[in-house]
Amino acid sequence: MNTHPRTTPAALADAADNRPDRLAIADGDTRLTFAQVHAYVRDFAAALVARGLEPGARVAIWSPNTYHWEIAALGVHWAGGVVVPINTRYTGNEAADIVERVNAAALVVVGDFLGADRYAQFREAAPDLTVSTVVRVPVSGNDTPAQGVLDWDDFLAAATDTSRTEADARAAAVGPDDIADILFTSGTTGKSKGVLSAQRQTIGVAQAWTECAELTADDNYLIINPFFHTFGYKAGIVAALLAGATVIPMAVFDVEKVMAMVSAERISVLPGAPTIYQNILDHPRRSDYDLSNLRLAVTGAAPVPVSLVERMQNELNFDAVITAYGQTEAVVATMCRTDDDPVTVSNSSGRATADFEVRIGDNDEILLRGPNVMLGYLDDPEATAKTIDADGWLHTGDVGTLDERGYLDITDRLKDMYISNGFNVYPAEVEAALLSMPGVHEVAVIGVPDERAGEVGRAFVVPLDGSSPTEDDVIAYSKEKLANFKRPRSVRFVDHLPRNPSGKVLKNVLREEKS
Structure with a gap:
């Protein structure tokens, strides 16, 4: 019998009940236990309710990896809403397009970040687009909210006992088949497509990733992968929530800061693109930092040479290096396992996980089927029907082979991506x-x-x-x-x-x- 929670509100309540005093988030000076995250999320959800958010409403989050992103996303779900992540590298035009297409009831947006005012860019791109609630995430501390924009703390202050009670009732009512999120992925038509996933799917892929990675409550998980991406959000925030691991978010990648954080926070889990590990290995001051707590690397999105896997294990002392394959429409479909050898890790993307079936179709295209295939594309039944056939197979557009063990090797792309x-x-x-x-x-x-x-x-x-x-x-x-x-x-x-x-x-x- 499956006893795992099937919604993020249920997972958060479970974590707060069973490990209230364990550290959930370590973001600089902000250290939050699971009990504190639970209380913080309730306040965020209650503030949304107090501002008039209806169940099923969509909330866009355009902000980098900080604790605010996790609180906001879980808070949206606690209020019965749908999370819509926006790529922090998007222009104001690209962000406004998504906000308009989902008819967002609220926007959580970073203040001054990397020398740019995201909300000013948004307003310039779409001066007539109305969003009833806009909340500013303070990152630099040097900026003040624009007119009509609520400061993070001022927004939270809108929570009341009445709205908390309503938010709690909504959280309890969230079901496994309710929409959890809409993640936008560019399409070959030139128009980005919104991928719809249910709560059970967001939980399902995160649970599978957790099990393959053998993530536990003893792990400190440095999340460099952006929260707006499935890797940082579902294989990151949600996976850590399910396992009880500590999330250490990183807003901007810098190799020396990564090494410093690995040392200071005793990081054990460090996923990322292969270049991250190569940069660490080749850094002239690597020996200045204590990297001995590293246990697990999960990588992909680019070829991983056998020599790199071996150096990661020998010089960085990773117990396991594993690769994975997925896309926004499926999140994670195959993964290596922690006992796979370097050649397998280098030459494959692992075998099926998250209840996926994998087969090779016409033109050697990789096909996926299972309960965690997306529900479909937002407002685009034609594109959905082209991507998921009548038998439920997701046509990935990627080309590959399966060996006799069921391990997948991606060899090319049918698409031009x-x-x-x-x-x-x-x-x-x-x-x-x-x-x-x-x-x-x-x-x-x-x-x-x-x-x-x-x-x-x-x-x-x-x-x-x-x-x-x-x-x-x-x-x-x-x-x-x-x-x-x-x-x-x-x-x-x-x-x-x-x-x-x-x-x-x-x-x-x-x-x-x-x-």
């Missing part, structure tokens, strides 16, 4: 943005190898007759329209794009360009 700095980039979205640039007639974007980022974009541009845009012009325009990781880093001007008889651009021909 590439991964830059750990983020998925869909060329059609970049192309759509660049086609709006004056002087551009046609454009095609591909990913090209980059030593630091893995891959970066290269745009092939056909100018309009009589126009002569420069590479700097195209890159400057992309900065106005696109998040940093989506922007092409190089531009090639061509007279025409190579096409097949049906008119489809032959990107394989473009990839053969050497210069």
